[in-house]
Amino acid sequence: MNKSLVNIKIEIQSAYDSTNEVNRKLRAYLLQQAYAITHNNNSWIATTYNGEGEEIKQQLRKQGFCDKDFRIHVEYQRKWGFL
Numbered sequence: 001m002n003k004s005l006v007n008i009k010i011e012i013q014s015a016y017d018s019t020n021e022v023n024r025k026l027r028a029y030l031l032q033q034a035y036a037i038t039h040n041n042n043s044w045i046a047t048t049y050n051g052e053g054e055e056i057k058q059q060l061r062k063q064g065f066c067d068k069d070f071r072i073h074v075e076y077q078r079k080w081g082f083l
Contacts, residue, residue, distance in 0.1 A: 006079070007077040009047065010051065010072065010074050012026075012056070015070060026070060027044060029063055035047060
């Protein structure tokens with residue numbers, strides 16, 4: 001895939017509610033990494049347009065988060081339309 005022709009949008013969401021300590025730590029870490037955080041009801045979504053989903057998953061694991069702690073949604077968009 002030619003990255004110059006593709007935009008990548010990655011969204012990360014906690015698997016826990018807002019009172020959970022893992023949720024708070026995950027949100028704080030993502031804010032430190034310059035993710036844009038948007039709030040929706042009792043949850044939040046962190047968004048970035050840099051990197052690859054698998055790379056981000058590895059970074060989160062290195063920080064001590066387990067796969068069950070978060071959800072990652074990756075959207076690939078051609079510069080001329082959606083894939």
